Amino acid sequence: MEQVVKELQDAQVGKVLVREPLSRHTTMKIGGPADIMVIPNGVEGVRKTLQLAKAHHMPWTAIGRGSNLLVSDKGIAGIVIKLGEGLNSLEVQGTTVRVGSGYPLVKLATLLSRQGLAGLEFASGIPGSVGGAVYMNAGAHQSDMANIVSRALILFADGTMEWLTNEDLEFSYRTSVLQKKRPGVVLEAELQLQEGTRAETSALMQKNKDYRRVTQPWDHPCAGSIFRNPLPDYAGNLVERAGLKGYQIGGAKISDLHGNFIVNTGTASAQDVLDLIAFIQNTIREQFGVDMHTEVEIIGRQ
Template structure:
């Protein structure tokens, strides 16, 4: 690890932290230390960084703002690369073409573009994640999602290669893209196409979306957003509530009394508390309705 650190420092990759607690980088406020935590200085540093990581044959993963992430209390083996300040550039053309870094806040992006009269990202006004994470998950709400506006995305693949994929090549579907299983990777940069609209209406629609989330989702407590994918045509939250599981606690983890598809950290929840609660919910819904629930939140277990 010492040689790896020295080489990364010499290459001026960015901010390097050893044994950085992941609880400081997830909205769930859960997670043990990452062996090595890197915040790249810019997109151009990625090819150099990946060449070095592959030289040492070390495991790595990329995170954004940690809003859809549940990390083991034992931490994460290898390297965690966080898309943050160095990967948050933004360029906007008069034609509504937006080029933005994967570390840019999707909420901030939707707010900035609404003020300039560009429509298409109103749905994202309450999604507390990064652009990269939103593309990876095909994030959506209020009847729209990322697939409706993405032109292309620059992807960092598991082998360290980087290339641009078009909207069609991303193979988007409900809360899914090609990056999740078929061709694992992470978006480090995206290009969106927005349309000119009426500023007053855009802002009004965004405020309605924000108010709805504030009234129906428990973001006042540490949580990771929706825990389960909706098993269409059903809604996960409705099934969990109907099963009588709202307010159920295991350790410091609790099914939100505001929205049953959210598990909140009441103050001292462990990774195991949340996992036990997830598994219990799955079993109850399966027993009662014969419906299999799949998690939407990304679960990271340490294997060694």
């Protein structure tokens, strides 16, 4: 591993950290160490990192701002690539927006709403990055990224880069082609928005923020929605009907505000959260005959 670290540093890929606790990089404040973490200084830093990972037969994992993630207490093997400040470019031309994958989604939504561009207001309370939002087709308030992404620049493990169109990305409910069929790193996204007015877009942004503030527990570390909605029902509704709100295992607790959120009360381990997820799944299956599937991505050593 020392040789890989040296080669990454020599290649000037960006910041290179060893045994970095992922609890510092996830919104749930949970997660063991990454063998190696790279915070790339740009697209070339990401490309060189993947190149070295391939040369040394090391697994790699890309993360953004760490929302929608539950990282194992044992951490993540290989190289973790954290997309952030090195990939936060932004270019606005009319209603077309080109933005780096590391750009914070809430910051982008706020900025564009102030310019009177409509279409991203749904993201006003989603604490992820643009890349993660494309990867999982993030959404809220009856809208999602599939409605506004025209194309995305993807770096694949073999070193090739390709612009995938909206159709190529095969968006569906909280998924895209990048999750299983064509794994890769989102480098940039092109969004197609609509003309609006600053008053209208800002008002909708504020309405969405206020709704989230009242209904979701953002005052505690959490990962966002734990389960996909088993449509036509809703995960939070089923958890509430089962009487599980407030139920706790170790430091992990089902939110008193929203049944589809698990919060870290301060001492939660990943195992606490996994045990609580399994308890919810079993209870909902027994009471309602419904299988609950996780929306949060569970990664790391098992």
